[in-house]
Amino acid sequence: MTDQFHVVLYEKFKTFFDEAEQKRRWNPLRDIPWDEINPDTPESAAICAETFLGVESYLPDYIKGGLEAVRASSVAQRWFTANWGYEELKHSIVLTEYLVRSGKRTEEQMFDFQAKLMEEHWERPFESARRMSIYGMFQEMATFVIYVRQEKAALRYEDKALATIYRTIARDEIAHARFYEDVTRVYLSEDREGTVADLAHVAKHFRMPGVGIVPDYEDRISVMREEGAVDRDLFLKKVYFPLLKRLGVTRHELVKAAAAERRARRDADAAE
Ligand SMILES: [Fe+2]
Ligand SMILES: [Fe+2]
Secondary structure (H helix, E strand, C coil), rough: HHHHHHHHHHHHHHHHHHHHHHCCCCCCCCCCCCCCCCCCCCCHHHHHHHHHHHHHHHHHHHHHHHHHHHHCHHHHHHHHHHHHHHHHHHHHHHHHHHHHHCCCCCHEEEEEEEHHHHHHCCCCCCCCHHHHHHHHHHHHHHHHHHHHHHHHHHHCCCCCHHHHHHHHHHHHHHHHHHHHHHHHHHHHHHHHHHHHHHHHEEECCCCCCCCCCCCCCCCHHHHHHHHCCCCCHHHHHHHHHHHHHHHHHCHHHHHHHHHHHHHHHHHHHHHH
């Protein structure tokens, strides 16, 4: 990568960090109106909160995988990942606090849940820093869309505490998505063709991080669908196409890149 790559990314990181310090720092124990939990909020909302907590809780694996992916790439990406881990941690804290303070779960159940989660590992889905950055961009944006929908559901239940939780988490997630988007833009300016190929590749293989590792995921998803989870259609409509548009990447470029990848795979198979 060029010097320009490092300089531009470091500037992006500083802007991200400065804005986070100035506008986005919050305390999960103090900044939620805990006395405005609605005791009548249904169990389905608790299952959603618990499932998101489950996904957020593979943080050790995300930090490890994320840092390994960007370790040799740039200082900005390494420092972002460290800061990102701290922000994500608060999402786990606040969801745990909600489940316990609302009486939906006991503290003991939460410890048991955490132990069960850690029986599985999240493996990072892509090797390179570039693909992991693109994955991060899609994943954070999808997570943002999910939390905004959950905020609306919480408002319908007139649970102000839960609505505040989702609104606050969503604000972090969109900031993460925007940083990864900036990184992707820098990658595009360095190597447009290669980055477009990675965009096509990551989109094709994309799935949310909790799939298959959070206990009872399928049952949980069926509850969450009723509450408005993100399926493939919604992913394309709310995440993929809007991001392509923001990046100025055309569908034509992506189709070309996907065809080139198929050709390369065929050639590699033929050479074996
Ligand atoms: Fe999060
Ligand atoms: Fe995030």
